[in-house]
Amino acid sequence: MPHTHDHIVKSYDDELKRLDGEIIRMGQIAVAQLDAAIDVLQRRDTQAAMRVVANDEAIDTLEHEVSHDVLRLLALRQPMARDLREVYAALRISSDIERIGDYAANVAKRSMVLNQTAPVSAARGLPALAKLANALVTESLEAYRERDADRALAVRGRDVEIDAEYTGLFRELLTYMAEDPRQITACTHLLFIAKNIERIGDHATNIAENTWFLVHGELPEGDREKGDLTSQVTSGQ
DSSP, rough: OOHHHHHHHHHHHHHHHHHHHHHHHHHHHHHHHHHHHHHHHTOOOHHHHHHHHHHHHHHHHHHHHHHHHHHHHHHOOOOOOHHHHHHHHHHHHHHHHHHHHHHOOOOHHHHHHHHTTTGGGGGGHHHHHHHHHHHHHHHHHHHHHOOOHHHHHHHHHHHHHHHHHHHHHHHHHHHHHHHGGGGGHHHHHHHHHHHHHHHHHHHHHHHHHHHHHHHHHHOOOOOOOOOOOHHHTTTTT
């Protein structure tokens, strides 16, 4: 009988490791997708942008696999306490990564439209914003892989950095639009791209919070510090 129990435990551990591997792989693809999307934006390469959009399917496929594995674990293993948190966190984190992939694909789609207009110098601020977002995604995934709650909390604390960078870029683009109405169309697309990248930072923070929950069984205390002041910019404050 003990042999049977050991076999079940090992099988269960193997399934959790498989789940972990799928999530880490999803995250790696999402990070690469954002890097590629910003690269094609800078190079104004429509063909490469189309490949970025097409590659989003790989993340969607992995998310379906994670969902399938989670359902199987719930049905066959009936996990308790900590193991249930593992499964719950996997489901939530895979959903966040899928959204990150969607936003990266959206950046590539917008870049294809921008390629039909003259370059806008304000776009130079986007790579720095994307680099920061990707750093937070990478760090949050490392915290999840290592089950490092303190590292996850540090990621959560840095979300305000992306918000501040985004607000600065937002102000700059509004200034361009006010000074030269011919730039309004291109700058509008750039505003959407910047917002997509800022949202990627939010999802990195979600991953960090779910990692904290996985380790401690509760969400971090206190509200996230926010630095997105774009509503004040548009309201004239």
